[in-house]
Amino acid sequence: MLQVSYIRENREEVLNRLSVKNFKSVELVDQIIKLDDDRRQTQTKLDSIAAEANASAKKIGELMRQGLKDEAESLKQQSNNFKEQTKDLSDKLSAIEILLQNELVLLPNLPHVSVPKGKSPEENVVVLEHGQIPQLMPNALPHWELAAKYDIIDFELGNKIAGAGFPVYKGKGAKLQRALINFFLDHADKVGYREMQPPIVVNEASGFGTGQLPDKEGQMYHIGVDNLYLIPTAEVPVTNLYRDVILKEEELPVKNCAYTPCFRREAGSYGAHVRGLNRLHQFDKVEIVQVVHPNNSYEVLEDMSTYVQSLLRALELPYRVLSLCGGDMSFTSAKTYDMEVWCAAQARWLEVSSVSNFETYQSNRLKLRFKSKEGKSQLAHTLNGSALALPRIVASLLENNQTEQGIKIPAALVPYTGFEYIN
RNA sequence: GGAGAGAUGCCUGAGUGGCCGAAAGGAACAGUUUGCUAAACUGUCGUACUGGUAACGGUACCGAGGGUUCGAAUCCCUCUCUCUCCGCCA
Numbered sequence A: 001m002l003q004v005s006y007i008r009e010n011r012e013e014v015l016n017r018l019s020v021k022n023f024k025s026v027e028l029v030d031q032i033i034k035l036d037d038d039r040r041q042t043q044t045k046l047d048s049i050a051a052e053a054n055a056s057a058k059k060i061g062e063l064m065r066q067g068l069k070d071e072a073e074s075l076k077q078q079s080n081n082f083k084e085q086t087k088d089l090s091d092k093l094s095a096i097e098i099l100l101q102n103e104l105v106l107l108p109n110l111p112h113v114s115v116p117k118g119k120s121p122e123e124n125v126v127v128l129e130h131g132q133i134p135q136l137m138p139n140a141l142p143h144w145e146l147a148a149k150y151d152i153i154d155f156e157l158g159n160k161i162a163g164a165g166f167p168v169y170k171g172k173g174a175k176l177q178r179a180l181i182n183f184f185l186d187h188a189d190k191v192g193y194r195e196m197q198p199p200i201v202v203n204e205a206s207g208f209g210t211g212q213l214p215d216k217e218g219q220m221y222h223i224g225v226d227n228l229y230l231i232p233t234a235e236v237p238v239t240n241l242y243r244d245v246i247l248k249e250e251e252l253p254v255k256n257c258a259y260t261p262c263f264r265r266e267a268g269s270y271g272a273h274v275r276g277l278n279r280l281h282q283f284d285k286v287e288i289v290q291v292v293h294p295n296n297s298y299e300v301l302e303d304m305s306t307y308v309q310s311l312l313r314a315l316e317l318p319y320r321v322l323s324l325c326g327g328d329m330s331f332t333s334a335k336t337y338d339m340e341v342w343c344a345a346q347a348r349w350l351e352v353s354s355v356s357n358f359e360t361y362q363s364n365r366l367k368l369r370f371k372s373k374e375g376k377s378q379l380a381h382t383l384n385g386s387a388l389a390l391p392r393i394v395a396s397l398l399e400n401n402q403t404e405q406g407i408k409i410p411a412a413l414v415p416y417t418g419f420e421y422i423n
Numbered sequence B: 001g002g003a004g005a006g007a008u009g010c011c012u013g014a015g016u017g018g019c020c021g022a023a024a025g026g027a028a029c030a031g032u033u034u035g036c037u038a039a040a041c042u043g044u045c046g047u048a049c050u051g052g053u054a055a056c057g058g059u060a061c062c063g064a065g066g067g068u069u070c071g072a073a074u075c076c077c078u079c080u081c082u083c084u085c086c087g088c089c090a
Helices: A004-009 A011-020 A026-066 A069-104 A143-149 A155-161 A172-190 A204-209 A235-240 A294-314 A361-366 A390-400 A411-417
Strands: A125-130 A194-196 A228-230 A246-248 A254-263 A282-292 A319-323 A335-343 A348-359 A369-371 A377-379 A381-389 A406-408
Touching: A004 A011, A004 A026, A011 A026, A026 A069, A125 A294, A143 A390, A172 A194, A172 A254, A172 A282, A172 A294, A172 A381, A172 A390, A172 A411, A204 A228, A204 A235, A204 A361, A235 A254, A235 A282, A235 A361, A235 A381, A282 A294, A282 A390, A294 A319, A294 A335, A294 A348, A294 A381, A335 A390, A348 A361, A348 A390, A361 A381, A381 A390
Parallel strands: A194 A254, A246 A369
Antiparallel strands: A125 A319, A254 A282, A282 A381, A319 A335, A335 A348, A348 A381, A369 A377
16 A cells, blocks of 8 residues: 555656556545645644633633533533544545545556566566476376376376365375475575564464455455465465564564465366466465565565575576566566476476565555664565475476386485485 | 353553552663672653654554443453363374
8 A cells, every 4th residue: 555645746757657567547546635735724624623622621620620610501502513523534534544545556566677668477577597498208298197197296186185276186196285385495595584484374464464364355266164264375364463563773684484275265266277286276475574674665566586496406496587568467566576497398487486576565464664773663565486386387297207217306306305206 | 062261561460430551570772880690779651543853642452242331451242362270182
């Protein structure tokens, strides 16, 4: 959520930057400014009447104590007016505040100046490519067939006990999952991320804090009886740890990581391009989250991108980094890098990580602030990234590393799996 | 699931209708002093909105929402959460 004061003071800039996200709504911005004007006026009026009412109530108290009953009574009569006026004004004020809030959440985050213009994924900018595109043997298979061939991931069995998109990992397939999770957590630990194990259900307030609610309600699994949501990413519980928190400046940066299963309804996405592990309802992910000083959030974004790349290099996967164009960036992000790995048998790039700087967009909703030594508090910047999501990593490992002897496990991962081949 | 108790500032905790944005203690921060890993003293010490160039004001907030009243941390209603005991249980 953008800050109204910023919008007021930088109307032109806000409009320009929103246009990078192809968001053209001069009317909405002006409406917000107008509502805020109303809000201020109403507030000022209400405050001054409340001040009078308070003074008068205080006076009545004094008169009563002095035993001046008649004078107190007549003052009471007058004070009755205040009641209605303050009630009307405060009703009006809260109505305006709700309107303002409703409009404000319609505005996406402002893209950073370095974000490329563009409307569709084709206009994302490839920042770098790394690694060799592997040449596969002639009879190479896509990962869903490899999974069946080696009996390591069972989609049918998952269908039976839960439904499509809930695979069962078996034997070395299950061990590979566990190995990847530990591999990712150990690496995060080494670069200073503190491991957290958050709940994998969250309440409404948390869903709102990171922006899943109200607009993406349909994307989350909802547990009706207890009004809880299954998390779509660890970002939600881990970032919400800092909801309504004022940190000390010296506590920054906060670096947390967490492994969690993630649950996504993915309503409306079906078809061949979501086969196998490409898109699931439940998957595993290690997420990294930082809360940082506004002065260096873009340095941190680069660090996080470099860190995610180091994981892909360690796994010897060919990858590329995209700087997302305005039109392809999420509603809440100010700048996003996507990491995509090459999936050789499908011959396509698959997104395995998304690293974003949200600036104050999340922290404004979360009321996540830090206090400087001078005692001033201001909104912190939040960032997060996948490091990494498992299914597509597994897909590319299977497809890229298939050999006559079976699936070759990258050397860095062998200490975690305890085996060198899946065969 | 049954019974009871409670929710006040960073923490402990007082406050049962006006003199309470809130005692006291602790923590923290700053200063003074004495000196040796610390003590004593003094001061500062919530958040948000709002008026003002500023100085300095105003308003709201004592779990959340509503109500009574000229006036609510205090009375009434609803909700949420926490704790204790019993039951069940990984």
